[in-house]
Amino acid sequence: xxxxxxxxxxxxxxxxxxxxxxxxxxxxxxxxxxxxxxxxxxxxxxxxxxxxxxxxxxxxxxxxxxxxxxxxxxxxxxxxxxxxxxxxxxxxxxxxxxxxxxxxxxxxxxxxxxxxxxxxxxxxxxxxxxxxxxxxxxxxxxxxxxxxxxxxxxxxxxxxxxxxxxxxxxxxxxxxxxxxxxxxxxxxxxxxxxxxxxxxxxxxxxxxxxxxxxxxxxxxxxxxxxxxxxxxxxxxxxxxxxxxxxxxxxxxxxxxxxxxxxxxxxxxxxxxxxxxxxxxxxxxxxxxxxxxxxxxxxxxxxxxxxxxxxxxxxxx
Amino acid sequence: xxxxxxxxxxxxxxxxxxxxxxxxxxxxxxxxxxxxxxxxxxxxxxxxxxxxxxxxxxxxxxxxxxxxxxxxxxxxxxxxxxxxxxxxxxxxxxxxxxxxxxxxxxxxxxxxxxxxxxxxxxxxxxxxxxxxxxxxxxxxxxxxxxxxxxxxxxxxxxxxxxxxxxxxxxxxxxxxxxxxxxxxxxxxxxxxxxxxxxxxxxxxxxxxxxxxxxxxxxxxxxxxxxxxxxxxxxxxxxxxxxxxxxxxxxxxxxxxxxxxxxxxxxxxxxxxxxxxxxxxxxxxxxxxxxxxxxxxxxxxxxxxxxxxxxxxxxxx
Numbered sequence: 001x002x003x004x005x006x007x008x009x010x011x012x013x014x015x016x017x018x019x020x021x022x023x024x025x026x027x028x029x030x031x032x033x034x035x036x037x038x039x040x041x042x043x044x045x046x047x048x049x050x051x052x053x054x055x056x057x058x059x060x061x062x063x064x065x066x067x068x069x070x071x072x073x074x075x076x077x078x079x080x081x082x083x084x085x086x087x088x089x090x091x092x093x094x095x096x097x098x099x100x101x102x103x104x105x106x107x108x109x110x111x112x113x114x115x116x117x118x119x120x121x122x123x124x125x126x127x128x129x130x131x132x133x134x135x136x137x138x139x140x141x142x143x144x145x146x147x148x149x150x151x152x153x154x155x156x157x158x159x160x161x162x163x164x165x166x167x168x169x170x171x172x173x174x175x176x177x178x179x180x181x182x183x184x185x186x187x188x189x190x191x192x193x194x195x196x197x198x199x200x201x202x203x204x205x206x207x208x209x210x211x212x213x214x215x216x217x218x219x220x221x222x223x224x225x226x227x228x229x230x231x232x233x234x235x236x237x238x239x240x241x242x243x244x245x246x247x248x249x250x251x252x253x254x255x256x257x258x259x260x261x262x263x264x265x266x267x268x269x270x271x272x273x274x275x276x277x278x279x280x281x282x283x284x285x286x287x288x289x290x291x292x293x294x295x296x297x298x299x300x301x302x303x304x305x306x307x308x309x310x311x312x313x314x315x316x
Numbered sequence: 317x318x319x320x321x322x323x324x325x326x327x328x329x330x331x332x333x334x335x336x337x338x339x340x341x342x343x344x345x346x347x348x349x350x351x352x353x354x355x356x357x358x359x360x361x362x363x364x365x366x367x368x369x370x371x372x373x374x375x376x377x378x379x380x381x382x383x384x385x386x387x388x389x390x391x392x393x394x395x396x397x398x399x400x401x402x403x404x405x406x407x408x409x410x411x412x413x414x415x416x417x418x419x420x421x422x423x424x425x426x427x428x429x430x431x432x433x434x435x436x437x438x439x440x441x442x443x444x445x446x447x448x449x450x451x452x453x454x455x456x457x458x459x460x461x462x463x464x465x466x467x468x469x470x471x472x473x474x475x476x477x478x479x480x481x482x483x484x485x486x487x488x489x490x491x492x493x494x495x496x497x498x499x500x501x502x503x504x505x506x507x508x509x510x511x512x513x514x515x516x517x518x519x520x521x522x523x524x525x526x527x528x529x530x531x532x533x534x535x536x537x538x539x540x541x542x543x544x545x546x547x548x549x550x551x552x553x554x555x556x557x558x559x560x561x562x563x564x565x566x567x568x569x570x571x572x573x574x575x576x577x578x579x580x581x582x583x584x585x586x587x588x589x590x591x592x593x594x595x596x597x598x599x600x601x602x603x604x605x606x607x608x609x610x611x612x613x614x615x616x617x618x619x620x621x622x623x624x625x626x627x628x629x630x631x632x
Binding site for chain 2: 245
């Protein structure tokens with residue numbers, strides 16, 4: 001199936017499917033698989049390891065000749081030189097997140113990049129559009145990772161934003177297959193972003209224990225943490241996060257939640273699921289096998305096509 | 317537009333749109349407007365006022381000649397005679413909720429009723445199907461009212477259940493317009509249920525202060541309460557529910573949350589928004605006018621049709 005909409009045109013991709021910028025995970029091994037499979041691979045900066053990121057971008061040039069992008073996670077990389085850094089890498093597409101959309105938008109756009117800002121609320125969406133972004137990643141609260149403390153779910157947020165803005169929208173939060181992609185498009189998106197599904201992919205560099213935990217999880221097996229403070233986050237339920245769920249209440253006075261990540265790499269790549277926090281969305285409950293990215297996209301696109309066709313046959 | 321699917325066939329309605337069974341609110345004035353507009357009006361029993369309910373059902377016979385149903389809220393009406401009571405009222409359609417699906421299913425079906433059970437998880441869905449229900453109301457955690465303490469959102473729950481059951485599904489949670497109806501159908505539903513949207517309708521009997529609070533609310537203006545106990549619930553943010561959000565933590569030892577409803581009627585019909593808890597879903601953020609049910613349904617169906625047609629034009 002050939003997609004032709006504003007997202008495929010702006011991003012220069014075959015499929016309007018974007019890989020989320022998970023810290024440490026969204027690197028060349030995974031991102032090149034995404035780009036080579038027709039989607040938009042993204043390199044992360046939220047690890048803060050800009051030297052490593054530079055090498056990952058260099059590696060991308062050897063692993064794929066397809067477009068890819070970079071995410072600027074503003075809360076994690078406060079260095080004002082981050083925009084210049086990204087511009088210098090020569091990528092055409094950047095998503096900015098977790099910060100003020102006015103901060104880097106002009107500089108990035110003046111350098112010819114296409115800028116999408118990640119938003120968790122209508123208010124944030126309107127602010128980003130005012131800042132001049134080319135598009136939005138609209139992220140519902142069922143998704144994994146760092147979240148707004150007042151999460152709005154995709155079924156509500158996406159049409160709410162789509163009714164009020166004219167820029168193209170990539171939907172995130174709850175997206176893992178062709179049915180959810182079709183639903184997102186019905187709600188006003190022209191593209192989708194997958195996070196947890198990409199963490200579980202064959203080319204994802206995380207330890208198999210994390211992939212197996214996603215496969216074992218039911219949809220009820222995530223926790224929403226720290227909603228009385230910032231950042232809130234959604235992660236897999238473990239002994240550690242079950243404890244944090246109870247501790248991180250309104251009167252919590254311990255160390256900030258970020259301290260609880262400890263040495264995240266012991267979980268991410270060492271496989272100790274209690275060593276840190278395994279950020280994951282509720283779609284963990286719908287993922288039951290590790291598959292190559294190309295297979296995930298092929299199945300997604302086929303199911304999207306079948307879903308739209310079945311709806312059309314039945315209801316037009 | 318003429319719908320023709322298992323829901324319209326089983327329920328005998330023009331539109332596969334069901335009104336949620338809000339306590340005290342889902343009575344003849346609102347339910348007859350829903351049935352007359354082509355949807356499925358539902359009379360509640362969760363108020364526990366069965367004498368009043370009997371009168372409401374009697375009133376329905378004079379207000380509409382269209383099909384309507386009754387909800388059995390099992391946690392609220394523990395009287396084992398409730399199934400006989402509903403059978404005696406002569407309705408054809410019943411939803412059961414907040415309890416064991418095996419409890420009344422057989423008796424209701426033996427009496428010729430069509431039985432749908434309301435489920436918040438895949439596990440509950442499979443149990444209901446095993447019990448022999450005719451269909452499911454699959455309710456995502458972004459919806460208002462009493463919820464599972466581990467809420468799963470519609471974008472995740474609906475396709476998860478649809479992939480595993482063959483009975484027809486009515487989607488609830490986040491549904492308020494034609495776009496969300498189309499999204500729900502893409503995710504596997506053949507009908508939708510609206511709660512908050514019906515509370516806000518012109519024919520809804522609630523005080524205008526509640527309707528105005530829904531209209532004023534953003535999508536971030538609900539709270540999810542009591543998730544460390546049962547029942548959890550989603551309601552509009554007020555001073556009272558903001559206090560409860562902080563108090564009802566894991567070590568809460570005060571009176572059960574139900575005691576906090578106080579005299580609910582002072583809020584529902586007296587308009588004192590701090591007197592009780594105004595159960596509402598996140599779609600409150602997408603509702604900006606009070607409209608008659610017939611207008612809501614006409615706009616919903618038109619938008620559903622337009623959305624499906626636009627998807628078909630663009631992506632088939």
